[in-house]
Amino acid sequence: MTILITGGSGFIGSNYILHTLATSDEPIVNVDLLTYAGNIENLASVQDDPRYTFVRCDISDAAKMGQILDEFRPRAVLNFAAESHVDRSILGPEAFVHTNVVGTFRLLQSTLSYWRGLLAEDQTGFRFLHISTDEVYGTLEHNDPAFSEQTPYAPNSPYSASKASSDHLVRAYHHTYGLPTLTTNCSNNYGPRQFPEKLIPLVLHRALCGEPLPVYGDGQQIRDWLYVEDHCRAINVVLAKGIVGQVYNVGGLNEQTNLSVVKLLCCLLDEARLRADGKSYAEQITFVGDRPGHDRRYAIDARKIERELGWRPQETFETGLAKTVRWYLENPKWVERVTSGAYREWTDRQYGEQPTGAI
Template sequence: MKILVTGGAGFIGSAVVRHIIENTKESVVNVDKLTYAGNLESITTISDNERYSFVQADICDAQAMADLFSKYQPMAVMHLAAESHVDRSIDGPSDFIQTNIIGTFTLLEAARKFWSGLANDKKVAFRFHHISTDEVYGDLDGTDDLFTEETSYEPSSPYSASKASSDHLVRAWHRTYGFPVIVTNCSNNYGPYHFPEKLIPHVILNALDRKPLPIYGDGSQIRDWLYVEDHARALYKVVTEGIVGETYNIGGHNEKKNIEVVETLCAILDELKPIAGNSAFVSSDISSYKELITFVKDRPGHDVRYAIDASKIERELGWVPIETFETGIRKTVQWYLRNENWWQRVLTGDYQLERIGDK
């Protein structure tokens, strides 16, 4: 089967592409606009594989999307292309409306027109898998409630509102046209190749460079953390085994306060990269990375708690995460310590200089 993956040069998308090429016999067409967070260096391990193709294109470009379906004839779409950073959505929401809403609509229409022309057996086999976020649900009261697939939508930010809108579009295309869609909503991802603007890589890299480790408010916000490679396995299982019209929540079973996450990162760095051996701390007056923690003004509309009930995907598809937070976060820190060339090129922007016209 040939799978079209949108946003396959991004953090989660690249993990999906690597997983499919390395662990299955499927072919992948990776479609990515290559904005600031798209990085072809995240998929160099599989980029020469004969089952892999890359196309630089914008999902908002209707003709480009139509041409893709015509040329590659995919039997599944895994739609991950999205603007995804909450802070950026607060500062500049227009890109989020354009990519997450208009882009999803444009891709849906291109896929639906392609699907409509397929022979009946291929029509039945076709899947459009829309990958979304738990942030569409808003936040939870107390410490016991969980997001289920039936939780009402109450998005809090321009980002989550744009993703909620795209979810509604996908489900409407299923009900109105009979278009074969599946939706997944995931908790916070972390792991290798994560763009440094997000909390975990931002803290790791700031700590290594003796910069403040900013925490919004008092750091009591709770998130459910999902190791990205676990998520990639879940997404492949959904697109190949999931039921059309269904929604599956994907979570890591790892609820942590933001302050706990940062303190854990500091403790691992204290062990693996002690300040005494870090050249950024010449004549240092501190003994632990925890001393760099700085509390800053909370962001507008900041959700307090997210937590996923992932029992449906476990019950119906047999997926459970392999990594605990403790194993996954250690692997993540180790990866950043071993792959300085990757994140240094991201921080300087050098990776962008080689991406246009590479394939």
């Protein structure tokens, strides 16, 4: 038995692979194009593990994906591959359409063809699990109920629109062709190995470098924060027990304003590594112009996955954030190589330039 992961060298994907290899003996094949956010060094600790195989490929390359599926014969495909940063999607939406929409479509096509060729008993046990986001639901007012699986889609950024499109394709391939799919919509993830364009690693890096800590608008945008290892546990629960064709919302039950997150990070850094001048890192907080179309609040209603599958997050925001800060402080070389771009040089030496046709 084998699980095939797409986008496994990114933040959530790499944490999922490390978590799963540490808790099971099932082989994993990681298919990743290694764009800027895909860092193969995230998985350096398992690169010699006989249960782990890496293949560099664009999921939109249907012919190559078909060959990979036929070679490794997975019992499940987990689609983590995605462009995921809202700011980047505003500046350059085409890459998001290519990966999140076209890539998911072609991956579904390749997987459907593979699935149809399986024996009946293997077809029954096969799963295509699509990892998505709460941003497809749009935005909430302060007193609105949290997003449930029945909340209508209302994406507000090119990123969330592209993810909404991919979710609809996954649903359609189940209802039209019978492909046994599952979808998870998660809230904001945080934890080790997150690319430092996202809020928490960005603040940690800039704070330690003595740079301003930018906060959009008034900083009162609210997000539900999910520790990445809790997310990994949820994915495995959905894979093992989820009902085919269903959607499961995965949340951390931790709504926080962006400003409160930044202030808490400053407090944790003050305790762990005091500034040379003895002042608080909070003095570096700087308010900047708001992001265009910035969603005000996200909140996840995760009662379905708890009620039906028995999953609930193990980390509070305080315990998860403390683990996250500790990891970044203990891994300065990883941070340095990512922020300098040196990890890309290593990737090109190890695997060659990005394949033709990649965006």
